Amino acid sequence: MAKIIDGKAISAQIRAEIKEQVGTFCAEHGRAPFLSVVIVGDDPASQVYVRNKERACNEVGIGSDVLRLPSDTDEETLLSLIDRLNRDPGVNGILVQLPLPSGIDEKKVICAIDPSKDVDAFGYENVGRILTGDYDFLPCTPAGVMELLKRSGISAAGKDCVVIGRSNIVGKPMAALLMHENGTVTVCHSKTADLPAHTRRADILVSAIGKAGFVTADMIKEGAVIIDVGINRTPEGKLTGDVDYEGCFEKASAITPVPGGVGPMTITMLLKNTLKAAEKQI
Ligand code: NAD
Numbered sequence: 001m002a003k004i005i006d007g008k009a010i011s012a013q014i015r016a017e018i019k020e021q022v023g024t025f026c027a028e029h030g031r032a033p034f035l036s037v038v039i040v041g042d043d044p045a046s047q048v049y050v051r052n053k054e055r056a057c058n059e060v061g062i063g064s065d066v067l068r069l070p071s072d073t074d075e076e077t078l079l080s081l082i083d084r085l086n087r088d089p090g091v092n093g094i095l096v097q098l099p100l101p102s103g104i105d106e107k108k109v110i111c112a113i114d115p116s117k118d119v120d121a122f123g124y125e126n127v128g129r130i131l132t133g134d135y136d137f138l139p140c141t142p143a144g145v146m147e148l149l150k151r152s153g154i155s156a157a158g159k160d161c162v163v164i165g166r167s168n169i170v171g172k173p174m175a176a177l178l179m180h181e182n183g184t185v186t187v188c189h190s191k192t193a194d195l196p197a198h199t200r201r202a203d204i205l206v207s208a209i210g211k212a213g214f215v216t217a218d219m220i221k222e223g224a225v226i227i228d229v230g231i232n233r234t235p236e237g238k239l240t241g242d243v244d245y246e247g248c249f250e251k252a253s254a255i256t257p258v259p260g261g262v263g264p265m266t267i268t269m270l271l272k273n274t275l276k277a278a279e280k281q282i
Contacts, residue, residue: 002226002252003152007144010151011264018271019060025278026061033278034063035093035119035270036085040078040104041071046097053095056267062274075104079112086114092278093119095270116280119273122169130173133180136280137273142174144265145206145227146181152254154225156183160201164188164215164242165208170229174206195219207242217247226255229262 026032035057039050050066057064067081078100085091094117100106110118115125121137129135138146149156161183165171175185188198199205199219207215208229220226230242241258249255256262 002249002255005148005152005227005254005256005261007148007256007261007264010148011144011268013151014147014265014268015056015060015271018268018275021275022061025275029278029282031090032061032063033092033275034065034090035095035274036091037064037066037095037097038069038078038081038085039066039097040069040073041101043099046099050097053267053270056271057274060271062271071101073101073104075108078104078109082109082112086112086117089281091117092281093117093270093274095120117277119270119277121173121273127168127173131176136276138177138269139169139173140266140269140273141170141208141229141262142177143269143272144262145174145229146177147269148227148256148262148265149204149225154204154254156181156204159183159203160186161204161206162186162188162198162202163206163208164195164199165206165210165229167208170208174208174229178204178206209242211242212240213242213244215243215248217244217251220248220251222251223253224251226252227262228256228258231258231263 037050037053039046054064054066085094094113096109110122111124113123115123118126121139126137156178161178163171163174166187166189175187178185186198188195196219200221202224204225206227210230212232226243226248228241228243232240234240239259
């Protein structure tokens with residue numbers, strides 16, 4: 001029977017620590033760290049994410065504002081807003097909520113953010129720093145996974161780690177972070193031949209695909225640690241991960257639920273990055 005890795009509880013513990021550190025920052029510098037979130041258009045899921053980020057900042061004492069731009073905003077307007085935020089000493093972290101409307105070059109916009117304020121760590125400079133291990137910020141979701149492992153007493157060192165998914169925001173940086181922790185990492189994706197042959201070797205399996213119930217008990221090793229990054233909606237509207245949780249529960253040694261696993265950690269890591277950005281800038 002698996003130990004449940006409780007992302008909600010671990011996240012609450014880290015947020016309490018961040019709140020205390022923010023208090024110290026405010027006492028020393030007479031102001032709070034500050035995050036500016038930019039959202040373009042009215043994608044309902046993005047609106048929810050942005051509201052949650054704002055609420056989380058409030059909760060730990062980080063100042064924040066949300067700059068809402070209409071969906072017909074052009075690239076030049078967005079780039080000039082980012083330029084203004086880059087030059088504003090009162091803004092420590094800048095986050096542009098993705099996806100952006102078609103017609104705007106996401107890479108160009110993300111790379112326009114000053115790397116020292118790029119708290120999502122998606123810009124090329126931060127991506128390069130992450131790969132070389134010389135980083136200030138880690139991307140929030142993979143960093144959240146590493147923190148969950150660490151605070152659950154699970155080390156990746158010497159373990160076979162398998163990541164399913166190779167996206168720039170989850171799979172690739174996840175593989176890099178597991179490597180930094182001395183895991184032996186295999187990255188699987190939609191073109192992997194015989195995926196179960198890889199997943200069955202995994203001591204630590206991270207799934208970041210976006211397909212409900214994709215990872216079944218016959219695909220995992222007895223005693224494996226299962227980290228489910230996936231967020232999917234069932235036809236009944238229920239939130240679920242990539243992993244058949246019930247099926248894998250008996251066989252795994254530890255498992256993250258969805259909801260309440262990796263999800264709460266992502267915003268927590270954003271708070272941590274914003275505080276770190278403020279400390280570095282001062
Ligand atoms: P993405 O669509 O960019 O990438 C999905 C990856 O899965 C691709 O690399 C693809 O090769 C791989 N894949 C797809 N089908 C596959 C298959 N049949 N076999 C093997 N690999 C396959 O998605 P993403 O942005 O990396 O997100 C992945 C999932 O994680 C989504 O469900 C997303 O909602 C979720 N997510 C959760 C959080 C969180 O905070 N918990 C954060 C980011 C993303």
